Amino acid sequence: MVRAGAVGTHLPTSGLDIFGDLRKMNKRQLYYQVLNFAMIVSSALMIWKGLIVLTGSESPIVVVLSGSMEPAFHRGDLLFLTNFREDPIRAGEIVVFKVEGRDIPIVHRVIKVHEKDNGDIKFLTKGDNNEVDDRGLYKEGQNWLEKKDVVGRARGFLPYVGMVTIIMNDYPKFKYALLAVMGAYVLLKRES
Missing domain, CATH: 2.10.109 (Umud Fragment, subunit A)
Incomplete structure (x- = not known):
């Protein structure tokens, strides 16, 4: 039986070491991740602009x-x-x-x-x-x-449905906590 603090044991990382994960990626994987993120952002913007055109409203x-x-x-x-x-x-x-x-x-x-x-x-x-x-x-x-x-x-x-937006505006710390949880989820999902 090996104790957690014993020599030679290695505890798994928590999945929150984002920069460590980025350093482990080769350039191709890093470019792929950046492109995926850019595609998500640009898709969201295209959908928003499409809604503006379809509805005639600057805020649909x-x-x-x-x-x-x-x-x-x-x-x-x-x-x-x-x-x-x-x-x-x-x-x-x-x-x-x-x-x-x-x-x-x-x-x-x-x-x-x-x-x-x-x-x-x-x-x-x-x-x-x-x-x-x-x-x-x-x-x-x-x-x-x-x-x-x-x-x-x-x-x-x-x-x-918009209560999430109100909570994030009223309590900025909640917004950052939510982003951290989502980031951790994505990293943990990727590792499994």
């Missing part, structure tokens, strides 16, 4: 970040958007819009629409769970939104 998928639209949508719901310019905006429709001076788009319902004879449309929004309309959220002096402010219109959703 968004996560609801607040409870302002409850009970229709809850924090963490994943929304699927379209933004075809020829579709008119109507009262009751749920839109995602950007306001000048704010980085994060807002998901709210259109409550009033003003359409002029020349085709110009202005509209007012409000969160279903809010007491007042969104004029306080718009840039100073702005009372109405225009079609150019719309990122997309909600066409479907998956409940709570």
Whole structure:
């Protein structure tokens, strides 16, 4: 019987020694791994760009970040958007819009629409769970939104799927822990 600390025994590595694994690879294996990673990243980007073209929206998928639209949508719901310019905006429709001076788009319902004879449309929004309309959220002096402010219109959703994104933004350490676990899994899977 050999004890763990005895001379001549070798304990297996934990699979977390990434740089050791990289040093053991020959150049061909390393290039292969780099190419695989590049293919995954480029495939994801191509899928995202394809969704942008198909939906007409600069952000075809968004996560609801607040409870302002409850009970229709809850924090963490994943929304699927379209933004075809020829579709008119109507009262009751749920839109995602950007306001000048704010980085994060807002998901709210259109409550009033003003359409002029020349085709110009202005509209007012409000969160279903809010007491007042969104004029306080718009840039100073702005009372109405225009079609150019719309990122997309909600066409479907998956409940709570976006909670992972919210958790990773609210708790950055969780993001790094998740990446470490995924990296360890990949390395352990490769060794077996």
